[in-house]
Amino acid sequence: xxxxTLKEIAHSYAGESENPEDFALKKLNLTWxxxxxxxxxxxxxxxxxxxxxxxxxxxxxxxxxxxxDDEDITGLPTEQRNIAQIFQFxxxxxxxxxxxxLAFPLKNRGRNKKEIEPRVIELAKILGLEKDLHxxxxxxxxxxxxxxxxxxxxxxxxxxxILFDEPLTVIDPQLKWELRSQLKFLHKKFGFTMIxxxxxxxxxxxxxxxxxxxxxGKIVQAGTPEALFEKPEHTFVGxxxxxxxxxxxxxxxxxxxxxxxxxxxxxxxxxxxxKATEKVEVGIRPEHLSLAPPDTNGLPVKIIxxxxxxxxxxxxxxxxxxxxxxxxxxxxxMTGDRCSLQFDTGHTNIYVNDHLISGxxx
Amino acid sequence: MIAKQVNQKAWFMVLPVFxxxxxxxxxxxxxxxxxxxxxxFGNNQFFWVGMDWFRDLIHSDRFHDAFxxxxxxxxxxxxxxxxxxxxxxLAMPKKGxxxxxxxxxxxxxxxxxxxxxxxxxxxxxxxxxxxxxxTLAAMGIDYNYTQDPIAAWIxxxxxxxxxxxxxxxxxxxxxxxxxPDAYYQAAKIDGASRxxxxxYIQLPKMQRVLLIAVLLRFMDSFMIxxxxxxxxxxxxxxxxxxxxxxxxxxxxxxxxxxPAAAMSLIYFLVILLLSWVFFxxxxxxxxxxxxxxx
Numbered sequence: 251x252x253x254x255t256l257k258e259i260a261h262s263y264a265g266e267s268e269n270p271e272d273f274a275l276k277k278l279n280l281t282w283x284x285x286x287x288x289x290x291x292x293x294x295x296x297x298x299x300x301x302x303x304x305x306x307x308x309x310x311x312x313x314x315x316x317x318x319d320d321e322d323i324t325g326l327p328t329e330q331r332n333i334a335q336i337f338q339f340x341x342x343x344x345x346x347x348x349x350x351x352l353a354f355p356l357k358n359r360g361r362n363k364k365e366i367e368p369r370v371i372e373l374a375k376i377l378g379l380e381k382d383l384h385x386x387x388x389x390x391x392x393x394x395x396x397x398x399x400x401x402x403x404x405x406x407x408x409x410x411x412i413l414f415d416e417p418l419t420v421i422d423p424q425l426k427w428e429l430r431s432q433l434k435f436l437h438k439k440f441g442f443t444m445i446x447x448x449x450x451x452x453x454x455x456x457x458x459x460x461x462x463x464x465x466x467g468k469i470v471q472a473g474t475p476e477a478l479f480e481k482p483e484h485t486f487v488g489x490x491x492x493x494x495x496x497x498x499x500x501x502x503x504x505x506x507x508x509x510x511x512x513x514x515x516x517x518x519x520x521x522x523x524x525k526a527t528e529k530v531e532v533g534i535r536p537e538h539l540s541l542a543p544p545d546t547n548g549l550p551v552k553i554i555x556x557x558x559x560x561x562x563x564x565x566x567x568x569x570x571x572x573x574x575x576x577x578x579x580x581x582x583x584m585t586g587d588r589c590s591l592q593f594d595t596g597h598t599n600i601y602v603n604d605h606l607i608s609g610x611x612x
Numbered sequence: 613m614i615a616k617q618v619n620q621k622a623w624f625m626v627l628p629v630f631x632x633x634x635x636x637x638x639x640x641x642x643x644x645x646x647x648x649x650x651x652x653f654g655n656n657q658f659f660w661v662g663m664d665w666f667r668d669l670i671h672s673d674r675f676h677d678a679f680x681x682x683x684x685x686x687x688x689x690x691x692x693x694x695x696x697x698x699x700x701x702l703a704m705p706k707k708g709x710x711x712x713x714x715x716x717x718x719x720x721x722x723x724x725x726x727x728x729x730x731x732x733x734x735x736x737x738x739x740x741x742x743x744x745x746x747t748l749a750a751m752g753i754d755y756n757y758t759q760d761p762i763a764a765w766i767x768x769x770x771x772x773x774x775x776x777x778x779x780x781x782x783x784x785x786x787x788x789x790x791x792p793d794a795y796y797q798a799a800k801i802d803g804a805s806r807x808x809x810x811x812y813i814q815l816p817k818m819q820r821v822l823l824i825a826v827l828l829r830f831m832d833s834f835m836i837x838x839x840x841x842x843x844x845x846x847x848x849x850x851x852x853x854x855x856x857x858x859x860x861x862x863x864x865x866x867x868x869x870x871p872a873a874a875m876s877l878i879y880f881l882v883i884l885l886l887s888w889v890f891f892x893x894x895x896x897x898x899x900x901x902x903x904x905x906x
Binding site: 303335341 | 792794795797798800801802803804805808812813816817
């Protein structure tokens with residue numbers, strides 16, 4: 251076990267290059283605490299898998315160093331890094347039984363039978379594979395095959411970290427939930443460092459203590475699920491996390507007032523002036539918007555759509571061509587399609603060129 | 613429930629296929645069957661002999677020898693070409709400019725017609741003018757495929773390897789290329805050795821193409837005719853008289869239609885039987901022990 255430090259890591263699949271466009275992974279620094287549960291969240295193609303493969307040594311970074319406990323292991327091959335990695339699609343050894351599959355990583359490292367057997371049986375029990383231990387792995391369902399892949403990742407107790415590359419993609423939703431809880435349980439029990447790559451925010455937020463959001467090869471925010479939700483540091487994080495995502499809307503900013511489409515709103519923070527050329531936006535979660543009867547305090551908006559998703563309704567409202575999503579519990583006191591949109595000023599964030607700026611509390 | 617209407621018109625749709633198969637396979641085969649149970653002394657007069665030709669043939673030394681030569685040849689060919697083909701396929705590059713170069717040079721021997729291959733090697737091996745034969749003679753090695761049965765066998769085997777290993781290579785290469793990268797990555801993570809990667813990933817994933825390769829190479833080598841006919845004509849003596857060569861000698865050289873027909877039927881059944889055995893065995897590899905540990 252070790253803590254893992256990425257120092258000035260950058261990677262380009264085209265090799266060393268002057269052109270920053272070539273880099274799938276832009277320069278980044280990151281430290282993974284020993285025993286932490288991390289999630290790497292981001293859309294497809296944002297560099298999550300690249301980052302994972304650099305840690306496991308399947309890829310050699312174009313620039314920078316990978317340190318395990320302050321020791322530079324950038325040049326070490328995968329097999330010497332003592333890392334476990336689980337891939338998106340099940341990888342099983344067809345001709346082996348489930349038992350042999352699970353035992354394979356231990357056997358390759360020269361562990362003896364007495365040590366391997368109880369460990370395999372213990373893990374098979376946790377994963378619910380004990381009935382199939384002596385069947386050929388190729389005869390199992392995709393679910394069970396992926397469980398075998400997971401099992402091969404979890405079998406070694408002394409690994410530096412376990413890396414998951416969207417491992418639950420092929421699993422049924424019901425089982426997904428169950429396996430994720432098992433992973434959390436295993437994390438608590440054995441204290442592995444776990445890094446979990448996903449593009450599914452629910453998966454990331456429930457699994458990890460700390461979520462790292464990536465976008466276009468850069469880390470845009472690293473923080474607890476709560477921080478990501480309440481204070482997205484980048485508009486992308488706002489869009490990406492939450493369902494529906496954060497409302498982001500162009501506005502003008504004057505100290506503690508913003509102007510949207512000619513309507514003024516007062517904030518409880520004051521901001522220093524920004525240059526006129528910069529893009530200023532206001533971001534607010536649908537959960538922090540509310541609707542009031544028309545002609546009360548608030549922005550005069552028109553309701554264009556209501557989606558009933560069970561527990562609450564998602565109301566889409568428009569102010570000229572600007573649209574907002576609002577999470578509303580009930581719409582009983584609404585008549586007609588006109589109403590006022592009210593902002594919870596405590597949860598209103600201001601973004602300059604997509605990055606959060608923090609004003610001073612008044 | 614509405615009764616399902618039976619429409620017999622569909623049979624007409626099958627008729628063209630049936631006719632083609634009848635004229636190309638069934639009727640010719642039946643004429644062979646017809647010859648195999650009759651004898652003739654010319655004048656187009658035939659009389660019934662029943663199973664006599666089959667009985668004679670099965671007990672004749674001539675047939676035993678030809679059969680033994682044929683089986684040994686196929687066994688040697690498979691034992692060399694399959695492992696060699698796998699090894700070459702493993703060594704071939706997976707990307708870059710080397711791929712087309714290797715693929716084209718591998719495909720070249722396959723494009724040459726059988727009789728040309730035979731002629732090439734016939735001349736190549738000649739002691740007086742052939743590059744191979746002359747070089748070996750100059751090195752003091754006693755090599756003459758027209759007189760020495762062993763030299764003749766070696767020549768034909770080397771020629772077949774040169775001609776057909778490419779087929780095995782190309783099939784195996786296609787099999788190897790279809791293995792997703794994740795398998796190799798997982799093997800690295802699991803700390804698998806190079807041999808384990810071959811044994812547990814590459815070989816099982818190549819199983820299907822290998823089955824095709826073995827079947828094709830077996831059938832072709834078991835039916836080999838043109839090349840040994842061109843190179844040695846079945847000699848020296850009878851040492852390279854394989855079943856096909858013997859069959860032609862019997863049917864066209866001696867005009868023994870009855871025994872030749874019986875022999876071709878037996879020949880056909882042997883190929884069918886052995887192909888079926890290969891197919892069953894190879895498609896069940898890995899299956900048979902599936903519950904072995906339970």
